Amino acid sequence: MDMQLMQDIVNAYGPSGREQTASDVIRGYIAPYCDELYNDVLGNLIAVKKGTSGKKIMFSAHMDQIGLIVLDIDDKGFLYVAPVGGVSPLLSVAHEVMFQNKTRGVVSYENKHKKLTEISMMEVFIDIGAATREEAEEKVQIGDMAVFVSNFVYMGKRVAHRTQDDRIACAIVAEAMKTMKSDHDIYAVFTVQEEVGTRGAGPAAYVIEPDLNISLDVCSVGDTPESVREHVKLGCGPTVKAKDNSVIVPMSVRTFIKNAAKKHEINVQDEVLRAGGTDTGAIQRTRGGILSGCISIPCRYIHTPVETVDMDDVDAAVKLVLACAEEKELP
Ligand code: CO
Ligand code: ZN
Numbered sequence: 001m002d003m004q005l006m007q008d009i010v011n012a013y014g015p016s017g018r019e020q021t022a023s024d025v026i027r028g029y030i031a032p033y034c035d036e037l038y039n040d041v042l043g044n045l046i047a048v049k050k051g052t053s054g055k056k057i058m059f060s061a062h063m064d065q066i067g068l069i070v071l072d073i074d075d076k077g078f079l080y081v082a083p084v085g086g087v088s089p090l091l092s093v094a095h096e097v098m099f100q101n102k103t104r105g106v107v108s109y110e111n112k113h114k115k116l117t118e119i120s121m122m123e124v125f126i127d128i129g130a131a132t133r134e135e136a137e138e139k140v141q142i143g144d145m146a147v148f149v150s151n152f153v154y155m156g157k158r159v160a161h162r163t164q165d166d167r168i169a170c171a172i173v174a175e176a177m178k179t180m181k182s183d184h185d186i187y188a189v190f191t192v193q194e195e196v197g198t199r200g201a202g203p204a205a206y207v208i209e210p211d212l213n214i215s216l217d218v219c220s221v222g223d224t225p226e227s228v229r230e231h232v233k234l235g236c237g238p239t240v241k242a243k244d245n246s247v248i249v250p251m252s253v254r255t256f257i258k259n260a261a262k263k264h265e266i267n268v269q270d271e272v273l274r275a276g277g278t279d280t281g282a283i284q285r286t287r288g289g290i291l292s293g294c295i296s297i298p299c300r301y302i303h304t305p306v307e308t309v310d311m312d313d314v315d316a317a318v319k320l321v322l323a324c325a326e327e328k329e330l331p
Contacts, residue, residue: 001175005029007152009174010167013100015084015145016069016196019043021100022063022167026174026190033177034188044204045190053183055330058210060201060323061074062194063168063216065162066303067147068097068107068126070140077130079105082121084145085195086276086303089121095164095305103128104137105146121209138298150305157311158234164299164307166194166250169216172297172317182325184211194279198246201279205286212291212330214257215280216317218307219244219271231271234298235310239271239319240295246281252331253293260323266316271296293319293331 008027014022023045031037037050045063066085082087092107093116099105105128109119120198126146132135150162173188180186187208190202194217205213219239224229232239240251240257261268273296284292297317300308 001171001311002317005174006168006171009171010161010163012167013098013147014063014065014191015147016064016141018100018145019063019192023190024269026170027064029174030177030188038206042203043192044202046204046208047151047177048187049177049180049182049186051186053182053214055184055328056187056208056210057182057325058187058189058205058208058213059173059190060191060204060213060215060283061173062166062192062201062279063170063190064195065147065167066195067145068092069145070116070142070143073133073142075112075133077128077132077136079126079128079136079140080298081124081126088202088303089119089124090117091107091304094126096149097126098149099140099144099146101139105129121188129320148252148305153306158308159311160306160308162305164309165218165302166252168218168297168314169181169311172216172314172321175318180322180325183328184325184330191279198277198279198282202282202286205283209287210290212253213283213293214324215278215283215292215294215316216321217278217296218299218309219273220302221298221300224300225320230273230274232271232298234300235312236269236298237267237297238313238320239279239298240271241271241273241296244273244280246277246286247292247294249280249293250291251305253291256331257293257320257324258329260327261320264319264323266320266323269298
């Protein structure tokens with residue numbers, strides 16, 4: 001993995017529905033390696049690399065990140081917010097946020113009535129240092145979105161950042177595009193609005209009509225103290241998804257991915273995700289049905305400020321994408 005590419009893609013601003021900055025960063029990295037590159041109406045970034053077989057493989061990763069949207073501003077200049085995607089109020093408090101125009105703020109909560117562990121998003125606000133509503137409105141409007149500011153935490157082979165979900169997968173697909181070899185047309189699709197209900201992926205797949213889609217996302221793990229039972233562990237390879245709340249992956253697709261992994265001696269893990277859906281399902285239900293599977297990057301502490309992945313899994317995922325693209329026979 002090119003670390004500069006990873007850092008730039010993971011760090012870019014891009015909450016659901018406001019992915020343009022992230023899209024532009026990814027575009028800058030992949031432009032030299034594709035035949036066509038465009039954003040569709042919803043903002044999905046679609047890169048095409050032509051093959052000769054007449055078949056199409058789509059690799060998809062979502063660009064959007066979770067955040068907060070301003071719904072009201074009070075007389076003292078505090079911003080009240082609603083979540084964009086699965087944001088925990090408890091894990092929002094005491095964190096730094098940034099708006100698209102670079103306005104900075106900090107998140108806190110009405111501390112009069114409840115304990116911190118009992119608060120809902122109703123009691124959470126952003127302080128942008130304004131003393132009045134007018135002063136706040138000079139910087140931020142209702143409907144503007146903030147994302148959580150995060151630094152990379154490098155812990156040997158493991159790297160934490162607020163937005164590993166799912167920019168690490170965007171970085172994996174972008175990195176793979178550099179050396180991608182395939183008989184098939186390759187569609188690398190960086191989707192929008194996954195975190196608010198997998199809204200972008202379906203329309204993109206409808207137009208592309210791929211013979212096979214492989215989504216890339218993060219998945220939860222069961223290797224931390226007293227965690228919920230899960231089979232997947234960090235550092236044991238990318239996963240081949242069997243099920244999440246959006247999809248049951250056809251055996252033919254799982255076998256295809258596992259065979260490609262075997263040929264290239266890439267260790268993979270079987271994944272059954274306990275909670276949450278992915279673009280995999282939205283794409284499967286497009287048109288008359290599309291063959292759709294998913295490779296996941298094992299990730300600790302998903303939807304917290306310290307989403308942690310293992311670089312061995314990341315590098316293996318790049319290889320696995322390339323291995324799938326090289327396969328001549330599709331499922
Ligand atoms: Co997510
Ligand atoms: Zn995700």
